[in-house]
Amino acid sequence: MSSVQELLATAAELPADTAADASLLLAHSLGKDRSWLYAWPEYRLDSAQLECYQSLLQRRLRGEPLAYLTGCKEFWSLQLRVTPDTLIPRPETELLVETALALQVKAAQPQVLDLGTGSGAIALALASERPQWRLTATDASRNALRLAEENAQRHRIDNIRFACSHWFQELEAGMGYHLILSNPPYVAEDDPHLLEDGLPYEPIAALTAGADGLRDLCTIIRSAPGFLQPDGWLLVEHGMDQGARMRQLFNKAGFQRIETRQDLQRRDRITLGCYSR
Numbered sequence: 001m002s003s004v005q006e007l008l009a010t011a012a013e014l015p016a017d018t019a020a021d022a023s024l025l026l027a028h029s030l031g032k033d034r035s036w037l038y039a040w041p042e043y044r045l046d047s048a049q050l051e052c053y054q055s056l057l058q059r060r061l062r063g064e065p066l067a068y069l070t071g072c073k074e075f076w077s078l079q080l081r082v083t084p085d086t087l088i089p090r091p092e093t094e095l096l097v098e099t100a101l102a103l104q105v106k107a108a109q110p111q112v113l114d115l116g117t118g119s120g121a122i123a124l125a126l127a128s129e130r131p132q133w134r135l136t137a138t139d140a141s142r143n144a145l146r147l148a149e150e151n152a153q154r155h156r157i158d159n160i161r162f163a164c165s166h167w168f169q170e171l172e173a174g175m176g177y178h179l180i181l182s183n184p185p186y187v188a189e190d191d192p193h194l195l196e197d198g199l200p201y202e203p204i205a206a207l208t209a210g211a212d213g214l215r216d217l218c219t220i221i222r223s224a225p226g227f228l229q230p231d232g233w234l235l236v237e238h239g240m241d242q243g244a245r246m247r248q249l250f251n252k253a254g255f256q257r258i259e260t261r262q263d264l265q266r267r268d269r270i271t272l273g274c275y276s277r
Contacts, residue, residue, distance in 0.1 A: 002050060005041035014061070021066045023056060028070045029053035054252060065198035076125035080151050085143040087206045088198075089121040092263045093183050096237050096270050097125045097260060104231055105178050109134050109258040113175075113227065115167055115220060116140075116183035118206065120148030120160070122181055127157045134159055136177075139164040141203075167216070168223045176229045183237040184216040221249045228275045235272040243268030 006027065027034045029052040030045070044138060045053065056069050067073040067088045070114030075089035076097055077219050082088055110133050114123040116134055119139035127135050139145050152160055167172055167184075185239040189208045194200070200206065209215040217238060217263075224234045234255065238246055241246050243260040250258045255273030 002107070004037050004045070007045070007053070008037065008041070010058075011079065018057075018059070018060055024066065025056045025069060026053050026201075029056060035093065039116065043105060045109045052063060053106055057070055058223060063198055063200050073119075075119075075121040076128070077123075078124055078151075078155060080119050080121055080124070081147060082119050082200060083143075085141060085203065086118040086147060087202055087226065089119060092269055093237060094125070095261060095263055096123060096181055096183060097129075099218045099270060099272060100126060100233075100235055101129055102122045103179065105233075106231070107178050110178040111176060111229075112136070113171075113177045113180045114138070116206070117162070118144050118183075120151045122183060123160050124151055124155060124157055124207060126181075127152075127159050128155065131159055132178075134161075136163060136171075138163045138165040138167075138171070140164065141269050146221060160180055161201065167219055168227060170236050171227065173226045175227050177227055177232060178229050179233045179235070180220075180224050181235045182220050183195055184220060186217055186238045186242060188213040205232070214242065216251060217242070217246065221246075221253050221255075225254055225275050230277045231274055233272060235270055236269050238268070240267035240269065241242050243271060246271035 007026055011019050022039055023034050027037055029049050032059055060071060065088055067082050068084055071081055073089050075081045076094055096115050112133050112135045114137040117123050117139050120137060123132060123135050123137035123256060139147060142164055145164055149162050184277060185207050186209055187207045220236060247260060250273040255275050258273040260268050260271045
């Protein structure tokens with residue numbers, strides 16, 4: 001049977017992106033972390049371990065995302081379980097969390113709503129940093145909600161209530177949230193990027209929103225005032241070419257102190273606004 005050292009040497013000859021992931025897949029196949037591989041390079045895999053590794057590596061070569069192969073993804077220093085029922089959390093979404101944490105929310109126990117929670121990444125990050133916050137995390141997918149609840153239990157986070165709802169449909173108007181956040185679908189249905197970077201493996205309903213990608217963002221921005229406390233905030237993630245349109249929609253919905261912020265690549269990434277009745 002092949003040794004760890006031999007397999008790592010072979011993987012080094014693969015395309016750069018796959019070569020970097022091969023050691024993670026090998027460690028996952030062995031139930032170890034990556035540092036273990038370099039501590040035990042002479043270890044020889046048994047037939048089941050080798051078959052598992054080779055199968056995962058072939059799937060990665062075909063473009064399947066690493067997170068779906070290993071079943072986990074780190075977000076905000078939290079290891080989250082992910083499945084093809086949810087989007088893979090992206091580093092740029094951490095800007096949404098950073099911005100929310102920096103807001104001056106005037107309440108002892110702020111009520112916070114995370115719309116379209118998916119794996120629970122945003123809600124869990126906020127809840128872990130602000131245990132006094134009371135969060136509601138919704139998703140239209142019951143499979144996604146089960147996964148988000150599992151992630152909350154895994155990290156022993158208990159200040160989140162999970163509810164099945166398509167945006168605001170199953171929520172009671174006038175709930176009075178101090179803060180509403182969402183990373184909704186915002187990609188146009190015919191966007192060629194949908195064929196790249198593993199996106200064909202991710203749930204299409206969590207990626208696209210109509211011909212221009214704005215359908216769900218429009219719904220959220222238009223509906224949010226009915227669910228916010230006075231001086232409550234709405235924060236949404238969106239595409240890099242949608243910032244100007246977001247500011248227009250926020251303004252039309254009656255928001256003030258509207259601002260678009262950029263990610264580390266200096267691309268428009270989130271827009272926020274405060275609603276004062």
